Amino acid sequence: MIKNALGKFRFMGLLEGSSLLILLFLAMPLKYFFGFPEAVSVVGAVHGGLFTIYCVMIAYMTFIFKWPFRFSVAAVAVAFIPFGNFMLDRRLENWQQAKAV
Numbered sequence: 001m002i003k004n005a006l007g008k009f010r011f012m013g014l015l016e017g018s019s020l021l022i023l024l025f026l027a028m029p030l031k032y033f034f035g036f037p038e039a040v041s042v043v044g045a046v047h048g049g050l051f052t053i054y055c056v057m058i059a060y061m062t063f064i065f066k067w068p069f070r071f072s073v074a075a076v077a078v079a080f081i082p083f084g085n086f087m088l089d090r091r092l093e094n095w096q097q098a099k100a101v
Helices: 005-034 038-063 069-078 084-100
Strands: none
Touching: 005 038, 005 084, 038 069, 069 084
């Protein structure tokens, strides 16, 4: 189980980033190439819910844990970039390890 707030945030970021990739690379082709618009409706709703939770977690990390402002801005920005959350996760992992030393 994930024990600290940063670990939970990183997990949520990976989950939200994965839902974006599923939306872009699976649901959208199903809609536009195979005439299955329900895929975008379902995956889009799930992604929207995960994105909302992700934004709440950004606010939580920023205000409660006094997270550096640059991480908050980066976390919001990468949510709109495919594979962006995975790059942010790597950066947060390095930051977490440097802080532990």
